[in-house]
Amino acid sequence: MTMAAKPVTLDAASLAEALRASVLAQDFSATIDPQDEGRAIRHFPSIDLAVVAFPERGAPVAANVLFSREHPEGLVADIAPDAGPVRNIRYLADQRDAEGHSIAWRPTSDWSTMDWTPLAGEAGERGGRIVAPYPASLLKLMLLAGVGRLVDQGRAGWWQPLTYAGRERAVSDWVYDMVTWSSNEATSALVTLMHSAGAIRRDGGREVRNELHTLFASLGFTTLRFANTTAEGGWGNGSGSGVGQIQMTAWDTVRLLWWLDPVAPRAPWLRADAPRLSPESRNQAMHALQDQALHQVLSSSALGGVPGWVPGLPARLPGRWLQPDGGLHAGEVSLPGDLRRFATGGEVWFAHKTGNTENYTSDAGIVRGILPRRRHYLIALLSNLGSRYAPHPSCSTTWRIPALGAAIDARMATWLEPHSAPHG
Template sequence: MTAAAKPVKPVKPVKPVALDAASLAEALRAAVLAQDFGATRDPQDDGRPIRHFPSIDLAVVAFPEEGAPVAANVLFSREHPEGLVADIAADAGPVRNIRYLADQRDADGHSIAWRPTSDWSAMDWVPLAGESGDRVVAPYPASLLKLMLLAGVGRLVDLGRAGWWQPLTYAGRERAVSDWAYDMVTWSSNEATSALVTLMHAAGAIRRDGGREVRNELHTLFASLGLTTLRFANTTAEGGWGNGSGSGVGQIQMTAWDTVRLLWWLDPVAPRAPWLRADAPRLSPESRNQAMHALQDQALHQVLSSSALGGVPGWVPGLPARLPGRWLMPDGGLHAGEVSLPGDLRRFATGGEVWFAHKTGNTENYTSDAGIVRGILPRRRHYLIALLSNLGSRYAPHPDCSTTWRIPALGAAIDARMAAWLES
């Protein structure tokens, strides 16, 4: 005689964790830790795993269809390998528990904080922002800095001191300001960046006297927006903005939190930014459209998104962004300005789940990416994301890559989590 089978209790569905600041911060922290960045191999150290946990500054602002925006910022470094959660007020004002330190270079203009043998305890750090809390070194933003200049040019136009269709000559080439700005953003033209730096100086928005910067209206703009960690200092009237001109590392600074708040200010469909005063500057519709047009046409999906790298061996999918088809050749390869990438990428120009209007940055020692994510219908997610790190091209697995595959994998993981929250 067999025993009667016990009734099976129905399995209760697991209630998803509610989207709030604490759950978003923990999701971001867990996503970073899951990528095992400490195992990243460093060619400057004979291919051994990176000696120091990398610096990663990551911020996200989510816009649920119902309810208030939800934001979080997590920061990692060799001193904080488990991650810090930024303390952010309900009005999304400045971070309150972090002392940001400026990145630095040596007398020869070389970044020194990210060498395998660098000793942070022996370095003379310059404060960037924040008066109390844990210290965090803010990595140089690389070409993400061009997002700041884009905002500054838009403001200059709105003040009537420049025009988007105004001719601007640099290095023997005359082009409209809008064309220079488009190339600066979409394929990160350094020449275009220099041209627009000369414009800022010629218009009096940046002024030097006796070899010293005495006026900088970009800093005035950022201060009026409460973005105190955004710095674009010591450029030259000739268009210099790199280390060799006395600017660059340590003079140009961004943090993830202030970067996503700058994007919030730029996003034409985002809800009102709660920390801004009623009299805070705004971009005109024309200037906002110029900025968004360039960000939306971004060709360099090589960091948080990786659709431009679909032809690279070992490709790892990132944030599932659609690649703008305008950059594709008849064989499907990508060509944008001075950038060419292999493979047949046409499937990425018709696929994808989101539009990603963004700007990337990349050098040997730095990789960054920040932008506005919006779902391609019927998908509905809408959020902002910014990442700055010292995981530059020195950690890339292939010459066409900008960084370790762990970065796009992180982008994919974050987007999947945001989709579950914002589209459920």
């Protein structure tokens, strides 16, 4: 008679190893790079992955693993018991050249010859350096928090009219579009709001005030930066912001989500007097995150009509975006196929924000089981695996990313729902 394997206890070490093993199992080094004549990617991609699990009994459990061409087997972040900042990683800011192009991710880029700007942290004896990939539209999560804080201070209102590019809409409507289908116009409108309210101020072509940075510092987020935007709503490379000026890491992103999550246990690193969002502002944020249309990264239900579809984190697709024939239409985004089965199926709700450009893909959000499932965890992923690696024009990234999302969720289900039916 064969003895059943003893289940692995959910603790920080076992969670970190599960994340590391899940990444390695996807064989990212075999990803094809069209920018390199269809060869396999020359350098192991940069992947920053963090998870915070909330067991029904016991304290939260957190882990962060980071990969790059310099650390293809992965680094495990050293996280203090109070879930404060990472203690063994020296983060370097992403960079672009004088023409505004991302240069760190070209097939022939040589990191040893590049002049890196420190972002945060120290490597220590058992750590290493990590180039933090640009977060792409995941940056909108930072702006979402900043707008909520502005409203709570009485300097803006959710129903306040805000005019941008000749359109007048309520702040809440701009926020909803910025999050749910990643409207860049809405993002620009809200950047103008931050400037007009005095939360961000420039003088002589230089940023001299940034209350987003003040907020993040008060919350202990050392790697969240939203720098050098303009009063006209500019936040991309062309305006002097973008790559190298806007930064996020997976660990600080999951902690930002922890701060936003209305049902998460108390965040242990926060002081009693740390800023908090009002219930109304938190509800506005969660409403937008829960209605996310772009399930194209860690979850892939929006891509169910794409040839070669690979299931990801098993999230239910919000039905409000589906047309009578089952196709998805949200703002400027349209995706093919009959997706109605994904609006009634799924195992979890995934309140999240994605980001995607040619060189970058990211996704971060709050996962909660659809009853009777009960799992609850936070997840954040930032990477340089952008749309240049996508197998189809509707895809944001390689299918290996949603496959990673599925693998992680299956492991979390085993840990957080030990008596449920097998994950399927």
